[in-house]
Amino acid sequence: MPSPADLESIILHTIASSGEVADSGKLAADQGVDHNVLVGVIKSLSADELISESTTPNSKWDLTEEGKAILATGASPEFQLFNAIPADGISLNQLKTQLGQVADVGFRFAMQNKWIAIDKSSGESTIQRKVDSVEDKAFNLLRDIGAASRDLAADDKEAIALAKRKVANLTSWKTFKLTKGANFALERKKAATDLTSDMITKGTWRQETFKPYNFAALGRPPSGGHLHPLLKVRTQFRKIFTAMGFEEMPTNNYVESSFWNFDVLFQPQQHPARDAHDTFFLLNPASTPASSFPPDYLQRVKTTHESGGFGSTGYGYAWQEAEAEKNLLRTHTTAVSSRMLYKLAQEGFRPAKYFSVDRVFRNEAIDRTHLAEFHQIEGLVCDHGLTLGDLLGTLELFFTRLGLKKLRFKPAYNPYTEPSMEIFSYSEELGKWMEVGNSGMFRPEMLRPMGLPEGVNVIAWGLSLERPTMILYGIDNIRDLFGHKVSLGMVRKNPICRLGL
Ligand code: FB9
Numbered sequence: 001m002p003s004p005a006d007l008e009s010i011i012l013h014t015i016a017s018s019g020e021v022a023d024s025g026k027l028a029a030d031q032g033v034d035h036n037v038l039v040g041v042i043k044s045l046s047a048d049e050l051i052s053e054s055t056t057p058n059s060k061w062d063l064t065e066e067g068k069a070i071l072a073t074g075a076s077p078e079f080q081l082f083n084a085i086p087a088d089g090i091s092l093n094q095l096k097t098q099l100g101q102v103a104d105v106g107f108r109f110a111m112q113n114k115w116i117a118i119d120k121s122s123g124e125s126t127i128q129r130k131v132d133s134v135e136d137k138a139f140n141l142l143r144d145i146g147a148a149s150r151d152l153a154a155d156d157k158e159a160i161a162l163a164k165r166k167v168a169n170l171t172s173w174k175t176f177k178l179t180k181g182a183n184f185a186l187e188r189k190k191a192a193t194d195l196t197s198d199m200i201t202k203g204t205w206r207q208e209t210f211k212p213y214n215f216a217a218l219g220r221p222p223s224g225g226h227l228h229p230l231l232k233v234r235t236q237f238r239k240i241f242t243a244m245g246f247e248e249m250p251t252n253n254y255v256e257s258s259f260w261n262f263d264v265l266f267q268p269q270q271h272p273a274r275d276a277h278d279t280f281f282l283l284n285p286a287s288t289p290a291s292s293f294p295p296d297y298l299q300r301v302k303t304t305h306e307s308g309g310f311g312s313t314g315y316g317y318a319w320q321e322a323e324a325e326k327n328l329l330r331t332h333t334t335a336v337s338s339r340m341l342y343k344l345a346q347e348g349f350r351p352a353k354y355f356s357v358d359r360v361f362r363n364e365a366i367d368r369t370h371l372a373e374f375h376q377i378e379g380l381v382c383d384h385g386l387t388l389g390d391l392l393g394t395l396e397l398f399f400t401r402l403g404l405k406k407l408r409f410k411p412a413y414n415p416y417t418e419p420s421m422e423i424f425s426y427s428e429e430l431g432k433w434m435e436v437g438n439s440g441m442f443r444p445e446m447l448r449p450m451g452l453p454e455g456v457n458v459i460a461w462g463l464s465l466e467r468p469t470m471i472l473y474g475i476d477n478i479r480d481l482f483g484h485k486v487s488l489g490m491v492r493k494n495p496i497c498r499l500g501l
Contacts, residue, residue: 062171183209345452354379368477
């Protein structure tokens with residue numbers, strides 16, 4: 001049995017010697033191979049344009065089992081019925097008695113052929129012959145099909161009539177006529193799959209045939225792979241926030257202006273957090289022109305810092321645009337919250353619940369649990385008449401979903417929230433209270449200049465992604481979790497406990 005490689009050579013040499021392979025079906029028969037195997041070789045040669053193929057339609061009539069049964073009786077049912085009718089006629093019942101189940105089929109086709117008629121003149125229905133003799137064409141055609149002695153087209157009407165009687169059927173298939181292709185050769189030059197440095201230095205790439213890219217090819221299934229624990233814990237936080245009806249904020253800008261990161265939060269321009277010792281300022285581009293900030297909003301922010309408003313005395317200093325223009329790596333995702341709240345005010349206030357989980361950057365001393373960057377998690381609720389009680393209740397709901405039930409709150413200070421609270425939870429494992437976040441109500445000096453309606457408040461809180469992840473995965477040095485010294489094996493770690501209930 002020739003191999004596909006043999007078949008390839010047979011095809012190429014046949015075309016070279018006689019100009020073509022007239023019919024792939026005949027070639028398959030001559031070689032004693034299944035035509036489908038030969039088609040595979042044809043498609044491969046054709047893909048590389050060694051050969052060209054044209055399609056030849058083929059069809060063949062065959063007998064069904066029923067057709068073979070009729071052939072074995074020597075005559076069609078209608079011919080048998082016609083010959084069983086005496087000169088003076090006969091009833092259908094008598095014919096059924098004589099011919100059995102052949103009578104019904106024979107009656108139907110003898111009537112269709114107009115060989116017989118029903119005579120009711122004597123009161124009882126008898127079947128009479130309408131002609132003296134008939135030719136059993138159906139049987140003759142069955143005999144010729146069975147013997148494959150007649151060349152029948154696929155649309156032969158008599159054969160189609162037999163197919164309708166389910167005594168014959170048509171099989172159709174394609175074969176191919178093969179001729180030389182654009183790249184015809186007796187030997188297939190294996191297409192190169194890589195452009196090597198050797199080809200380039202020697203210039204042999206000019207003679208190479210390169211295998212075309214198959215962009216539909218599936219990628220190699222990865223042998224393994226693990227999500228980083230931070231990403232897995234981020235997904236869990238996303239599920240908790242989403243379940244609480246919060247919408248994720250767009251946080252895809254690490255670089256921010258001091259205006260959005262500090263000034264709009266009513267953080268004074270002399271605040272130590274705005275010093276280069278705590279914040280990463282950019283050298284290039286060093287600033288965002290103040291003209292790109294909403295001018296009316298900028299004026300309200302300036303005035304609030306200088307002389308207050310909304311019951312505030314402000315800070316009483318000369319607010320500098322140049323300071324607000326300085327670009328930095330955002331120190332908190334509250335910069336994103338400020339943009340979202342401003343947008344909410346400008347588009348027409350509606351109650352909203354937002355959250356964010358993304359990287360923030362602080363130019364601080366690093367230690368076992370702190371790097372110069374971390375992932376901040378922040379949640380906020382903006383609505384009419386929110387109170388500290390709403391904040392406490394929301395924090396209870398949120399941290400309970402983390403599995404942190406016993407909470408205590410400690411007054412704290414943030415430049416942009418008043419009141420502010422540090423959040424603590426009692427850890428049974430550690431046997432002590434641990435800080436789990438910070439929170440507060442955004443000040444009017446932040447909210448009013450945005451244009452949020454009177455009476456609308458915002459409760460907000462934040463925590464880090466690294467701290468819970470390190471606890472969940474039993475990692476006590478943040479460098480083993482995040483950064484260039486992380487061992488890749490770490491991503492295979494399983495959590496030592498679950499986040500949540
Ligand atoms: O995440 C923190 N601790 C934490 C959180 C969850 C947790 O889960 C348990 C296992 C289940 C365990 C611990 N902290 C906040 C507290 C400390 O880790 C702290 O030392 C480090 N803090 C970071 C800031 O460090 C420079 C964590 C980070 C933090 C702190 C405050 C905010 C965000 C992140 C905030 C805020 C805020 C306040 C008001 C309005 C809007 C945002």
